[in-house]
Amino acid sequence: MKVHPCPRSHAQEIRAATGYVLCAPCIRQVERNLRTLPVLHQESLHHVSPTPRRTNPTKVSGSRTRDYLDISVLDARHNILAILESWSATVVEKLGTAAPHHSVPDLARFLTLHLEWLTSRSSALDFADEIEGLVVELRQTIDPEPGQLHKLIRKCVVDDCAGTISAAPKSDRNATGSSIGCSSGHSWDVREWLALRQLLERQRKGVSA
Numbered sequence: 655m656k657v658h659p660c661p662r663s664h665a666q667e668i669r670a671a672t673g674y675v676l677c678a679p680c681i682r683q684v685e686r687n688l689r690t691l692p693v694l695h696q697e698s699l700h701h702v703s704p705t706p707r708r709t710n711p712t713k714v715s716g717s718r719t720r721d722y723l724d725i726s727v728l729d730a731r732h733n734i735l736a737i738l739e740s741w742s743a744t745v746v747e748k749l750g751t752a753a754p755h756h757s758v759p760d761l762a763r764f765l766t767l768h769l770e771w772l773t774s775r776s777s778a779l780d781f782a783d784e785i786e787g788l789v790v791e792l793r794q795t796i797d798p799e800p801g802q803l804h805k806l807i808r809k810c811v812v813d814d815c816a817g818t819i820s821a822a823p824k825s826d827r828n829a830t831g832s833s834i835g836c837s838s839g840h841s842w843d844v845r846e847w848l849a850l851r852q853l854l855e856r857q858r859k860g861v862s863a
Contacts, residue, residue, distance in 0.1 A: 661779045674770075675778035684773065687785045688766045692759040694792040695734055698727050725819065730795045734758060734788045741765055741781060745772070810836035 660668045660677035668677040676684070738761035745768045746753045754764035765772065765785075772781050810817040817838030835841035 662782060674774050675776065676773050676782060680782060681769065681773050684782045684785055685766060685769055687789045688762045688769070690789055691734060691738075691762050691785070691792070694789065694796065695731060695758045698731055698792055698796055727795045730788075730791045733791065735761070737784055737788060738762060738765065741772070741784075744777075810838060810840055812836070812840050815840060 658670050658675070660670045660675075660680055662676065662680050664677075668679070670676055671678045671681060674681060735756070735758060738758060739756060742754055742761050742764050745751065745764070749768070749771065751768075754760040772778060775781075810819055815836065815838050817836035817840060819836045
């Protein structure tokens with residue numbers, strides 16, 4: 655059997671594990687990432703909106719306290735569920751196994767169970783990169799670098815509004831931090847964030863169509 659190098663980036667060429675597309679260290683890293691994702695996903699929930707004196711005993715990153723509703727966290731939480739569901743659907747379709755529940759812990763556990771199969775396929779590189787990308791994205795939204803919060807800017811979802819919605823906190827010291835607002839004055843209560851997220855998603859799909 656011909657041995658191929660691992661397609662992921664390494665300082666030196668590493669052979670893929672026998673019968674797999676990835677090398678053994680990369681396979682172990684994918685497994686660690688899958689086990690980390692539910693913890694990060696749970697931790698990110700504490701960063702969607704401000705909570706006075708919140709505590710989070712399961713933190714796995716050096717997260718910082720925020721005093722505003724962070725839509726970059728909403729995006730990251732949406733992405734993780736969508737990507738895990740997509741890969742799980744592939745496993746279900748190809749192997750004919752029962753589908754897992756649509757929750758991040760169940761999906762991650764399901765993919766870990768079928769990790770050998772996933773890392774032996776030609777799509778193993780994409781799978782490993784996407785799972786690692788989710789971990790990186792969640793860590794960055796939980797504990798962003800200085801200035802990173804200003805990168806996510808969206809057009810307001812209100813018809814004919816030229817305003818923009820930013821993930822960055824407002825400079826108004828009198829703001830409660832419990833709402834998202836656009837630059838033209840439209841605002842949404844924290845309880846409306848799910849509806850807002852759906853509007854943003856439809857807008858994004860319309861632009862990319």
